[in-house]
Amino acid sequence: MPNNKRIAIIGGGVTGLVTAYELSKKNYEITIYEQGSTLGGLLSGTTIENHPIERAYHHAFTTDEYTIQLTSELGLSNDLVWYPGSNAIHFNNRKYPFNGALDLLKFTPLSFFDRIRTGIVILYLSYTRSWKKLSSKTAADWLKKWSGMDAYRIIWRPLLQGKFHDYYKDVSMAWFWARIHTRANSRGKSEELGYFKSGFSTLIDSLVKSLTERNVIIKTSTPVNKITSTPSGFSITCGALIEHFDYVVCTIPTSVFARLTTGINALSDYTNQLHSIxxxxxxxxxxxxxxxxxxxxxxxxxxxxxxxxxxxxxxxxxxxxxxxxxxxxxxxxxxxxxxxxxxxxxxxxxxxxxxxxxxxxxxxxxxxxxxxxxxxxxxxxxIPFPSYENIVPTYATPVKNLYLSHFSQIFPEDRGVNFAIREGLKIAKTISESE
Ligand SMILES: Cc1cc2nc3c(=O)[nH]c(=O)nc-3n(C[C@H](O)[C@H](O)[C@H](O)COP(=O)(O)OP(=O)(O)OC[C@H]3O[C@@H](n4cnc5c(N)ncnc54)[C@H](O)[C@@H]3O)c2cc1C
CATH class of the missing domain: 3.90.660.20 (Protoporphyrinogen oxidase, mitochondrial; domain 2)
Structure with a gap:
């Protein structure tokens, strides 16, 4: 039975699709707006050699409990396969395998003392759970101090630059801790990584199939230009199209959210904070x-x-x-x-x-x-700046029934498909419990 409440979900990435999937179990009338011509956002796909592949490389970790659970719920467990991953570092025109403690011990660009020191740092980050005290420090400063200048220059700085480009000095040590900590816990003797036999499009296609069967309206190539608050709810504007809703869930970048909601005065303090992301x-x-x-x-x-x-x-x-x-x-x-x-x-x-x-x-x-x-x-x-937890915006905005759920609210963990699924489930629960 439809429950007559209309929900707009802006953004057809994993967070938006999972939010819609979960809410559609409760019979809301749901519309998804996606600006791109296809769904999946950062996880969207293309093909190469006639086989599906992601537009950006993706794999799952054995610790990705939400991905594994959703895959099972959608009946896709046989499509998710696990293969060993293997890693190397290319430095000074040579490749060095880099899969664990033994490889670190053989990593000759570092002195033996620095290898041991780096191993101790990795062990410490793998086992400690207290990330909060690390959050106000930059990864760059902390790693220089504890791992040594050479390990920082040869191993850590290139990794930070690889992810954050010019901002590599501005990243919270808590983010770095989470990377090492999560990864260490997903490794058994050798690390296995997950992948779908026909790419992650298997997951997206299956979600879309369920949504279509449950009468969720999905509008691709439909960028939302404006969200306004009205006495009875919200208006969503996409070019000449204007539609009305009781709830709006934005799963878009915070900067885009700030732009779309400029007309809502009650949000000004909230959106001011978003500009620091x-x-x-x-x-x-x-x-x-x-x-x-x-x-x-x-x-x-x-x-x-x-x-x-x-x-x-x-x-x-x-x-x-x-x-x-x-x-x-x-x-x-x-x-x-x-x-x-x-x-x-x-x-x-x-x-x-x-x-x-x-x-x-x-x-x-x-x-x-x-x-x-x-x-x-x-x-x-x-960029997860130091003490990033203090600038993470809340999911519920100051305007009742208007929500923001984006991967930039995830901290200290790095964004990922597993967390996008978790966030989608979380926001759906918040809405259904708010009634
Ligand atoms: C290079 C790269 C590698 C990655 N590798 C991995 C990996 O190996 N494993 C892993 O788990 N994760 C990986 N990720 C992260 C993962 O892809 C993301 O965490 C996840 O897909 C985020 O989903 P999302 O829905 O939160 O955001 P997004 O995918 O960004 O979705 C937001 C959606 O909103 C849409 N949108 C924006 N503005 C508007 C508008 N005005 N109107 C309508 N729609 C709009 C966008 O088009 C987009 O589809 C990787 C990401 C990148 C970039």
């Missing part, structure tokens, strides 16, 4: 080739002259047979939103990045590359 965009170059360049799934690039920070051999993780026995690679980096590279053409970008790939893999032969796709992901990562 800064986002980066991500760029990925995906290509297929018959050449096997790397024996590792994930190679972190620690030579700072190279314009991408990771080289991922996706087919060192999942079977090459999915891609007609070709190898599939991602090269990727995050950039501040005013960075010139975001304005360069796909051709210029791939020419530059392929030239640098030759430095890493001299055997790389561009002439045998088969398919190339450049993807650009807007608002892909926020």
């Amino acid at each position: 800064t986002y980066l965009d991500a760029v990925c170059l995906i290509f297929s080739t018959p050449q096997k360049l790397s024996n590792y799934y994930w190679t972190s690039i620690h030579d700072t002259n190279i314009p991408f920070v990771v080289c991922i051999n996706h087919t060192q993780f999942v079977p090459t047979s999915w891609f007609g026995n070709r190898q599939v690679y991602y090269l990727a980096n995050y950039f501040p939103q005013n960075h010139p590279i975001l304005g360069t053409s796909d051709k210029t970008l791939r020419d530059q990045w392929f030239n640098h790939l030759l430095e890493i893999y001299p055997q790389f032969d561009r002439s045998v590359v088969r398919e190339i796709t450049v993807t650009r992901l807007k608002n892909a990562q926020h």
Whole structure:
């Protein structure tokens, strides 16, 4: 039975789809607005060699309880498969395996003393649970102090730069703690990572199928321009289209939320706070080739002259047979939103990045590359500044029945599909309990 309450969900990424999925069990009348032509947001897909793949590399961890639970609820458990991941660091034109304590002990760019010291730091971060006292410190300062300058310069700084570009010195140590802590707890003897046999589009497609069966209206290519508060609820404006709702859940970046709600005076203090949240965009170059360049799934690039920070051999993780026995690679980096590279053409970008790939893999032969796709992901990562917990906006805004749920509210953990599912469930519960 419809319960007559109308809910608008803005943003058709994982958080928005899961919010809708959960609320649709309670028979609300739900409409999802997504500006893109497809659903899934940062998890949205494309194809390469006729096989689905994500526009940005994705995998699940064994600790991703919400992903595993939702996958099971949707009847997809047999589609989620687990394979070992393998990691390396490219430094000074050499690759070093980097999968655990033994590899750290053999990591000769660091002195033996610094290897031991770094191992102790990793152990401490893996076991301690008290992240709050770390939050006001920057990861850069804390790591320099406890791991030593060489370990910071050779291992940690490139990792921070890889994720936060120019903001690498401004990241809370609590965020860094969560990365090490979560990852350590997902590792058994060797780390297994999860992936769907037909890519994560399996999860998105299944959610969309359920939503359609439950009469949720899904509007893609429909960017919301404005949200206004009315005596009876809210108006959502998308170009010439104006629709009315009792509840609005925004699963969009905080900066976009602030722009859409400028007309709601009661929100001014709330949105002022949102301006301190800064986002980066991500760029990925995906290509297929018959050449096997790397024996590792994930190679972190620690030579700072190279314009991408990771080289991922996706087919060192999942079977090459999915891609007609070709190898599939991602090269990727995050950039501040005013960075010139975001304005360069796909051709210029791939020419530059392929030239640098030759430095890493001299055997790389561009002439045998088969398919190339450049993807650009807007608002892909926020900067968790020191004491970030103090600026995280609340989910319930000062306006009754207007909610904001975005990955930039997750802290100290890093954003991820698992947390997007958790947040979607959380906001759906808040709404259904508010009645
Ligand atoms: C390079 C990269 C690698 C990643 N790797 C992993 C990984 O390995 N494992 C993992 O778990 N997670 C990974 N993630 C993170 C994961 O993709 C995200 O945490 C998750 O997809 C976030 O979902 P979301 O719905 O919260 O946000 P989003 O996906 O950002 O969804 C927000 C949606 O809102 C839409 N929108 C914005 N403005 C409007 C508007 N005005 N009107 C209508 N719609 C609008 C956007 O188009 C988008 O679809 C990765 C992310 C990136 C960028």
